Amino acid sequence: xxxxxxxxxxxxxxxxxxxxxxxxxxxxxxxxxxxxxxxxxxxxxxxxxxxxxxxxxxxxxxxxxxxxxxxxxxxxxxxxxxxxxxxxxxxxxxxxxxxxxxxxxxxxxxxxxxxxxxxxxxxxxxxxxxxxxxxxxxxxxxxxxxxxxxxxxxxxxxxxxxxxxxxxxxxxxxxxxxxxxxx
Numbered sequence: 001x002x003x004x005x006x007x008x009x010x011x012x013x014x015x016x017x018x019x020x021x022x023x024x025x026x027x028x029x030x031x032x033x034x035x036x037x038x039x040x041x042x043x044x045x046x047x048x049x050x051x052x053x054x055x056x057x058x059x060x061x062x063x064x065x066x067x068x069x070x071x072x073x074x075x076x077x078x079x080x081x082x083x084x085x086x087x088x089x090x091x092x093x094x095x096x097x098x099x100x101x102x103x104x105x106x107x108x109x110x111x112x113x114x115x116x117x118x119x120x121x122x123x124x125x126x127x128x129x130x131x132x133x134x135x136x137x138x139x140x141x142x143x144x145x146x147x148x149x150x151x152x153x154x155x156x157x158x159x160x161x162x163x164x165x166x167x168x169x170x171x172x173x174x175x176x177x178x179x180x181x182x183x
Contacts, residue, residue: 006142007135009174010156010164011046013058018050021059025070025118028062047152050165051124058155058162060124070123071111074103127155135163143171 017035019028028049036045051060069075078101089097098104133142133154142154146168156164 004139004174004178005135006133006137006139006154006156006166007164009139009170010135010166011170012164013050013162016050016165017046017048018052018058019062019120021051021053021119021121021124023120025067025115025120025123026112028120029067029115032064032067047167048165049120050155050162051120060126061155062120062124063152066123066125070118071108071114072103072106073114074101077101078103131155132157132162133166134158139171139174142166143175146171 017032019031023031032046032049048061048063048066050058051062053059078097128149130145130149131151131154133145133156135156135158145151145154146166151168153165153167155162156166
């Protein structure tokens with residue numbers, strides 16, 4: 001398994017939804033859905049967008065969770081929720097947080113008005129060092145980064161430029177195929 005490289009399993013950026021930092025949330029959501037329609041549901045839908053600058057270089061990404069968070073402005077009062085992810089919140093605690101901060105009480109259909117006022121630059125995530133992997137790195141290295149960072153995907157680079165996305169789903173499927181290839 002150590003000889004298989006990330007480049008073999010990544011989705012090239014050209015086959016991934018991209019959006020400008022200046023795009024609205026509405027434009028981002030449409031770009032994600034348009035790319036999923038073009039790509040189809042096989043093998044899996046894309047769960048994020050790559051954010052590009054004026055020169056077309058990837059500078060960040062926006063996930064489905066980022067979009068949902070942006071649609072509910074009350075999360076800004078909750079603050080950084082990343083610590084909660086690992087704290088093992090109970091169902092009761094989650095209900096209390098939702099009620100205390102009055103989250104998701106507006107009908108989803110009415111949230112479209114909010115989307116036009118939000119720019120991608122406001123909600124995009126700038127990747128950390130651990131979210132990058134070189135296309136020549138082994139799949140073992142990538143899986144380690146996915147596991148340790150609990151990442152849904154990694155940005156794949158060549159000569160410092162982002163050239164693809166390695167989704168955890170693709171890495172897992174490759175793992176499965178390699179383990180059971182001898183059957």
